[in-house]
Amino acid sequence: MPELRYIDALRTALADEMAADPRVCVLGEDVGLGGPFGATKGLVERFGDRRVRDTPISEATVAGLAVGAAVAGLRPVVEVMFVDFITLAMDQLVNHAAKLRYMTGGALGVPLTVRAQFGASGGFGAHHSQSLEAWFAHVPGLRAVAPATPNDAYHMLRAAIRSDDPVLFFEHRALYWQRGEVGEPDGDAWAALIRRPGEDVTIVTWSRMTWSVLEAAARLAEEGISAEVVDLRALAPAPLEPVVESVRRTRRLAVVHEAVTTAGLGAEIVARVTEGALDALAAPPVRIGAPFVPPPAGPELEALYVPSPERIASEVRSLVARSRRESRS
């Protein structure tokens, strides 16, 4: 089993899928050069500039072009350089890609993948650091995924490209250099994964926060708190049945995401899990996310903005302490 960096796993997935299916093509700003981080490096040399196309800085029309190309028989993979700029593509993604199947009564599909790099890392500031997955979870017809490991990056990107639905593929840039074994897939591409089994509290998370949560879980274990860490992986629609099942066992729920807590995906998860397991809960669920501010620039403020392992452990510790006092058992 080779060990690959996350970014190499992405490139390998693209290349393998392009080799397997001549309809797959890559579109985006500077993709011929490899993109700002190298995700598409080498692809144009191997597959030619008809299948790996640089586009002008026109996110709106490139998204729409991908819709039209998907409708006409290709399988486009669009790269959005920073998820913050997906805002420019919203009409085509939300009003068109998401809705064509429904509006045509099932006659059309849009097999399109949009890869968007996201997250706060490097202190880039407010236009280059956001987490916007909650917006897309709110749109019927769009799928959204966020792999946390190189193996997931590889298998989930291939699954996204093969899907007949439009898929948003969120890649945290802080994960790009992480190494991991890439081999057999870890379960179904659209299913949640328990990364660390536990008994005392269920912590749901995804993408780069998965690693911060695992670090927090290791510290909590030393204090006698056994945390079950669930990497959600698919964010829209979110596969929450295993989470409900987990919370029924642990009786406590925390959701950790880098996105702003207010109206983030954590709110939906807490609502749905509470609906499914209210009688099992020993305490109100907790959401741990970014404060309600735009992402600050600079490393100092950014470190306060992004949930840290210390903050995660502290909030989970409080959750457990609160519930031991309030437990009905």
Add this chain to the structure above:
Amino acid sequence: MALPPLPRERLHDQLRTMLRIRRFEEALIELAETHDVGHFHVYIGQEVTGVVALDLLEDGDVGYTTHRNHGHLIARGVDPAAMLAEILGKATGTNRGKGGTLHLASAAHGFPTTSSSVGGPIPIAVGSAFAFRALGNRRLSVALFGDGALEEGAWHESVNIAALRALPVVFLVENNSLEALGQKANEYPSSTLAAKRLTDLARPFGVPATVVDGTDARAVHRAMRRAIARARALAGPSFIEAQTVRWPGSRPLWPRLVTGPTDLAMAWEPARIGDEHRPWHEHQDGLLRYVRELLAAGLATPGEVLAIDEAARDEMARAVRFALESPYPAPEEALDDVFA
């Protein structure tokens, strides 16, 4: 003489399609007086452009159109009964009741989807052209939109990308805002553009751009034929602005039959034209102009025109009955077709 250089039978087919569109829209307006049809937009006055231009497309070519789509779909053979059923939200509609008038679609007839966000169809049309070029299948894509779409940012991005890649797309702009200057109460605004000519929005990108009178069938035919040849030769996009005067009945927020049901005899009995809406009946209505030209060229008789019209009116009456008698979708169907 402003008829396309085509055989008599083909010209009669074009007239038949124009009359079917005209009687469809009139039947719909009448239906809306007694039924809740929602908000819709009609193609009355623009039939010549759509019918003559789209008549030149081949199977496999696609078009992407807007809220003003009825004429375009009928022009390419979509069943008016299924369209009317869709407008009423019935299960027998083109979109199984899930799209409505704003999203009428039929992939089999080259209209995969219709967008109602202004400018929405343009990038998608460019995208299908992109695919056709990549697949090497000689097909082309037509973006059908109005003058208003040229105000959207997506227009500028799209024409740029289409020109950069020499994509097989035809941008057919139907400018029906010629005499409406500024916004008036209960009327649609005119073009709000600093550019003085719509063709100025394509020329800087190196895209050949022509303006035609949208009621001049010969000019529409010539411009479209050239644009199609360019596209199939992979020489790049073309921009055609077809100008028409907006039908007076489309000025109020909801279409009203202010000019009355079309009286074809006005084309050969000018005395039938009254003072109300005289300019419309005398020279602005492209359909009457097409009839006059057929008669003047000796290519049709009034009797033939009336016979074609009677068949069109019968067809639309049947379409109305079909739509009214069709069932609504089952409630569960509201939840279908979100994902594959």
